[in-house]
Amino acid sequence: MKKQFNRRDFLKLASLLPLGMAAPRLFQTVQQGQAKNVLVIVFDAWSAYNISLYGYERDTTPNINRLAQRAIRYHNHYAGGDYTTPGTATLLTGVLPWKHRAMLANEEVDEYYTSRNLFSALPNHYRIAYTHNNWANTFLKQFIHDLDEYIATEKLMLASYDNIIKSLFRNDEDLASVGWARNMKISEEGYSYSLLLSHLYEDLQKKKVENLLDLFPRGLPTTGSDNGFLVEQAVGHITARLQAISQPFAGYFHFLPPHYPYHTSKEFTDTFLHDKYKPIEKPVDIFGTHGNKNYPLKRRIYDEYILYCDQEFGRLYNTLEKSGLLDNTYVVLTSDHGESFERGLIAHNIDALYQPVIRIPLMVFEPGRTEGMDVYDNTSAVDIVPTLAHITGASSPDWTEGVVLPPFSTETPDRNINIVRGYHLKDGHDPLTIASLIQVRENYKLHYYYGYDETPGDGVVRLFDVKADPEEMNDLAKVKPETVAEMLSELKAMLKEADAPYRKS
Numbered sequence: 001m002k003k004q005f006n007r008r009d010f011l012k013l014a015s016l017l018p019l020g021m022a023a024p025r026l027f028q029t030v031q032q033g034q035a036k037n038v039l040v041i042v043f044d045a046w047s048a049y050n051i052s053l054y055g056y057e058r059d060t061t062p063n064i065n066r067l068a069q070r071a072i073r074y075h076n077h078y079a080g081g082d083y084t085t086p087g088t089a090t091l092l093t094g095v096l097p098w099k100h101r102a103m104l105a106n107e108e109v110d111e112y113y114t115s116r117n118l119f120s121a122l123p124n125h126y127r128i129a130y131t132h133n134n135w136a137n138t139f140l141k142q143f144i145h146d147l148d149e150y151i152a153t154e155k156l157m158l159a160s161y162d163n164i165i166k167s168l169f170r171n172d173e174d175l176a177s178v179g180w181a182r183n184m185k186i187s188e189e190g191y192s193y194s195l196l197l198s199h200l201y202e203d204l205q206k207k208k209v210e211n212l213l214d215l216f217p218r219g220l221p222t223t224g225s226d227n228g229f230l231v232e233q234a235v236g237h238i239t240a241r242l243q244a245i246s247q248p249f250a251g252y253f254h255f256l257p258p259h260y261p262y263h264t265s266k267e268f269t270d271t272f273l274h275d276k277y278k279p280i281e282k283p284v285d286i287f288g289t290h291g292n293k294n295y296p297l298k299r300r301i302y303d304e305y306i307l308y309c310d311q312e313f314g315r316l317y318n319t320l321e322k323s324g325l326l327d328n329t330y331v332v333l334t335s336d337h338g339e340s341f342e343r344g345l346i347a348h349n350i351d352a353l354y355q356p357v358i359r360i361p362l363m364v365f366e367p368g369r370t371e372g373m374d375v376y377d378n379t380s381a382v383d384i385v386p387t388l389a390h391i392t393g394a395s396s397p398d399w400t401e402g403v404v405l406p407p408f409s410t411e412t413p414d415r416n417i418n419i420v421r422g423y424h425l426k427d428g429h430d431p432l433t434i435a436s437l438i439q440v441r442e443n444y445k446l447h448y449y450y451g452y453d454e455t456p457g458d459g460v461v462r463l464f465d466v467k468a469d470p471e472e473m474n475d476l477a478k479v480k481p482e483t484v485a486e487m488l489s490e491l492k493a494m495l496k497e498a499d500a501p502y503r504k505s
Helices: 007-014 023-031 062-070 084-093 134-142 163-168 170-184 195-213 231-244 296-323 381-391 481-502
Strands: 037-043 072-078 126-131 249-255 329-334 340-342 345-347 362-365 373-380 417-421 435-441 444-450 460-465
Touching: 037 296, 037 381, 062 296, 062 362, 072 435, 084 134, 084 381, 126 134, 126 231, 231 249, 231 296, 296 329, 296 340, 329 381, 373 381, 373 417, 435 481, 444 481, 460 481
Parallel strands: 037 249, 037 329, 072 373, 126 249
Antiparallel strands: 072 362, 329 362, 340 345, 417 435, 435 444, 444 460
């Protein structure tokens, strides 16, 4: 029997047509009055701690501050984990790392969640996604059967001779890439397997991008294993695609900045060089290194990189607003995790989970909203999937640990927020014998670290009142033992339940 040409077939065909063709616009007319579009924008390693909208002394987000006057602003929003793999997996599945089990670097989520994700939760939308981040791209590939349009990472990277590897060794790309990098690329320490080939390669690559180097004095934005990228290029491509594809659409776009290396543009280089900002001095943590414990230089160039993100989000937003798309589109602006420059704890993927590395921005730009709204409830990355399903009229996903965010739900759930780091594993499907766990209940935040050399015996427990003490300087664990006992008991019970399928009998 001949297969019937259905709506999904039409959408996929339409996405391949030139941008000027009328078919997508014609189909958009048919779609009017149906579900709203949703657009999720992620800036990687973006801490709420360093955003002026949330009270940071440096004006790092002037464009977002202006636009957010019409947004719903979430002030106490938490990532699911402390670096790309667990943080992004939580955002995309609606469950915490102890359930999706993507806790090791570049690991996939458990097979159960392959068909339970943000994209499968919006089956009636045209689903399109892109990321600069190769580890986040692992999930897009894992969920590709739920995408109508997958944009390969290299498509929006600058031209590179590295692409020969992808062309010649499609079936062995990982192994070939390792060999290519070892022989052709010079490491940060100045070494490579072949000095002759690597220097020849470096000269050829520079010629490809030499006209851009003056625009980025610290180097082009890069993941560290590519020839670089421009957020402007990605924004231009994405805004063009969104104006061409059918509605309703669901877009997920995950940009690498302000992730390390902090290569901001010329316009923002040294913006904060002579300002008077001085971060609070904090003692070195038990997991911290004993160098410059507050890293003022790295904090400054990170803050200057945020300015670049702020500019490009403003450009993306303004382009879509002028096109009229935002009249029918929810825009969600957030991150996968934060960044730390204190207590000897640099960047992310660190064992101690203080606020800068797990408290992240969340803003929702609602179509038709003209006045801003501040939400101070504790919210989590697990809430994104159920909220987007709710506001678009899709079926409520029954697998998530999240809830519908206020004000889209009038119910105030009686729950705590949890964050999970189980990095020190042989396999993500092992029980968490070494872990960092956080629980946030109202204004209290419990830290629980166990299994590390630095935390012998029963582990280390800390308690902070993050409302009265947002810098987490005053440990209340000994002052409020009843609160500690109650929160720790619940946390351990949830951990035991999550680990149960992976414990050997």
